[in-house]
Amino acid sequence: xxxxxxxxxxxxxxxxxxxxxxxxxxxxxxxxxxxxxxxxxxxxxxxxxxxxxxxxxxxxxxxxxxxxxxxxxxxxxxxxxxxxxxxxxxxxxxxxxxxxxxxxxxxxxxxxxxxxxxxxxxxxxxxxxxxxxxxxxxxxxxxxxxxxxxxxxxxxxxxxxxxxxxx
Amino acid sequence: xxxxxxxxxxxxxxxxxxxxxxxxxxxxxxxxxxxxxxxxxxxxxxxxxxxxxxxxxxxxxxxxxxxxxxxxxxxxxxxxxxxxxxxxxxxxxxxxxxxxxxxxxxxxxxxxxxxxxxxxxxxxxxxxxxxxxxxxxxxxxxxxxxxxxxxxxxxxxxxxxxxxxxxxxxxxxxxxxxxxxxxxxxxxxxxxxxxxxxxxxxxxxxxxxxxxxxxxxxxxxxxxxxxxxxxxxxxxxxxxxxxxxxxxxxxxxxxxxxxxxxxxxxxxxxxxxxxxxxxxxxxxxxxxxxxxxxxxxxxxxxxxxxxxxxxxxxxxxxxxxxxxxxxxxxxxxxxxxxxxxxxxxxxxxxxxxxxx
Numbered sequence: 001x002x003x004x005x006x007x008x009x010x011x012x013x014x015x016x017x018x019x020x021x022x023x024x025x026x027x028x029x030x031x032x033x034x035x036x037x038x039x040x041x042x043x044x045x046x047x048x049x050x051x052x053x054x055x056x057x058x059x060x061x062x063x064x065x066x067x068x069x070x071x072x073x074x075x076x077x078x079x080x081x082x083x084x085x086x087x088x089x090x091x092x093x094x095x096x097x098x099x100x101x102x103x104x105x106x107x108x109x110x111x112x113x114x115x116x117x118x119x120x121x122x123x124x125x126x127x128x129x130x131x132x133x134x135x136x137x138x139x140x141x142x143x144x145x146x147x148x149x150x151x152x153x154x155x156x157x158x159x160x161x162x163x164x165x166x167x
Numbered sequence: 168x169x170x171x172x173x174x175x176x177x178x179x180x181x182x183x184x185x186x187x188x189x190x191x192x193x194x195x196x197x198x199x200x201x202x203x204x205x206x207x208x209x210x211x212x213x214x215x216x217x218x219x220x221x222x223x224x225x226x227x228x229x230x231x232x233x234x235x236x237x238x239x240x241x242x243x244x245x246x247x248x249x250x251x252x253x254x255x256x257x258x259x260x261x262x263x264x265x266x267x268x269x270x271x272x273x274x275x276x277x278x279x280x281x282x283x284x285x286x287x288x289x290x291x292x293x294x295x296x297x298x299x300x301x302x303x304x305x306x307x308x309x310x311x312x313x314x315x316x317x318x319x320x321x322x323x324x325x326x327x328x329x330x331x332x333x334x335x336x337x338x339x340x341x342x343x344x345x346x347x348x349x350x351x352x353x354x355x356x357x358x359x360x361x362x363x364x365x366x367x368x369x370x371x372x373x374x375x376x377x378x379x380x381x382x383x384x385x386x387x388x389x390x391x392x393x394x395x396x397x398x399x400x401x402x403x404x405x406x407x408x409x410x411x412x413x414x415x416x417x418x419x420x421x422x423x424x425x426x427x428x429x430x431x432x433x434x435x436x437x438x439x440x441x442x443x444x445x446x447x448x449x450x451x452x453x454x455x456x457x458x459x460x461x462x463x464x465x466x467x468x469x470x471x472x473x474x475x476x477x478x479x480x481x482x483x484x485x486x487x488x489x490x491x492x493x494x495x496x497x498x499x500x501x502x503x504x505x506x507x508x509x510x511x512x513x514x515x516x517x518x519x520x521x522x523x
Contacts, residue, residue: 005213011405
């Protein structure tokens with residue numbers, strides 16, 4: 001043993017040194033570092049899970065939003081269609097009313113014109129009758145020769161054309 | 168690639184350096200050159216003590232103890248550096264330490280299971296880190312090459328003090344035996360010595376020196392201040408003892424005292440089981456011894472190899488072997504720690520037949 005250099009004091013010294021290193025490293029290096037590693041992996045796992053959850057959440061809400069959007073679009077489409085229908089109907093009605101109004105107006109105007117014309121014709125006839133009567137009167141009063149006759153008719157006609165119309 | 172002038176130049180320089188180193192070393196010494204060489208260092212298995220007298224009782228501080236403590240201090244500094252800046256987001260130093268720890272924790276958990284692996288881990292890791300640090304420290308420059316001179320009278324004391332009576336014929340015999348030993352001549356008083364270049368021929372025997380002592384020089388053996396910690400059997404035996412004690416402690420605590428002791432002393436299974444149990448017990452001793460001598464042998468051989476290379480091809484001869492020693496140092500650390508882990512894992516499992 002002595003030739004190999006193994007001796008009790010040396011062995012005990014090395015034993016104490018190594019055991020001391022073992023204890024110190026276990027307490028001060030391995031334990032905290034391993035704890036740190038475990039904590040880190042735990043944290044990574046947690047955050048991965050959280051992100052997974054958030055992703056799912058986001059996907060779900062997006063889906064929801066998509067649905068809402070689709071229903072809103074449909075609703076809007078419906079509203080527009082409805083509005084268009086209402087507008088069409090309104091226009092039809094208005095058009096029909098306007099058409100009827102115009103027709104009534106024209107009818108009235110036509111009736112008016114008719115009436116005016118009838119009245120004018122009546123007036124003219126009356127006037128003409130009056131003139132014929134005056135002429136006839138004058139013819140009868142003179143009762144003379146033919147030349148006188150003609151002269152007289154000419155005179156009446158001249159007077160009537162000179163006299164202003166009542167219309 | 169060899170055609171480019173740069174590569175050729177490098178090759179030529181390399182060849183010249185190699186030739187110079189070869190001629191300057193022990194080989195050149197045979198032809199009267201040897202201008203770079205130093206004598207082959209005194210290689211001995213026991214660690215050299217740094218003090219000529221014991222400190223307390225029989226306790227002497229040896230150069231391997233000093234190396235052990237330097238390795239421990241280096242690891243403590245590493246611990247302090249890592250811990251003082253430990254954060255959730257690791258820096259580089261914390262990162263590499265975490266990688267190493269995680270790797271070994273993974274191995275331990277993979278081999279021994281999660282719960283037991285975590286129990287075994289600190290010892291396995293400490294064995295690896297300590298042996299690795301000690302081995303790598305041991306190949307630093309200055310380890311084994313700078314020291315003090317063990318003088319002739321110290322050598323005589325060292326060898327012959329077991330014969331207490333200085334007038335006895337045994338003592339005189341011993342002194343005359345020692346006087347044929349070869350020692351080296353160093354400049355100065357020998358308190359701080361190293362091997363100078365071209366000192367291959369500076370060896371004398373003790374007898375010659377005592378006849379013609381030289382002024383201002385000191386003859387003796389170079390005792391390095393630092394010697395790789397695992398080139399001392401005390402260190403490797405200490406680690407092996409701790410490992411084996413812990414292996415059996417874990418075995419007792421996990422499978423119970425009776426179950427574990429029953430592996431070695433088994434009366435119930437008949438004579439063959441008893442014999443197998445005794446063999447198991449012997450194999451535990453064999454494990455201890457193989458732990459001790461495997462590590463010691465590898466690292467000691469590495470030191471001798473480096474010393475021989477310095478002797479034969481100075482300056483450049485050790486460069487490839489430094490790489491080899493780095494590798495061997497790591498492999499031995501890994502082997503020691505892994506064997507501890509495997510032994511612990513197998514010892515803390517009850518034998519199939521014993522467990523009902």
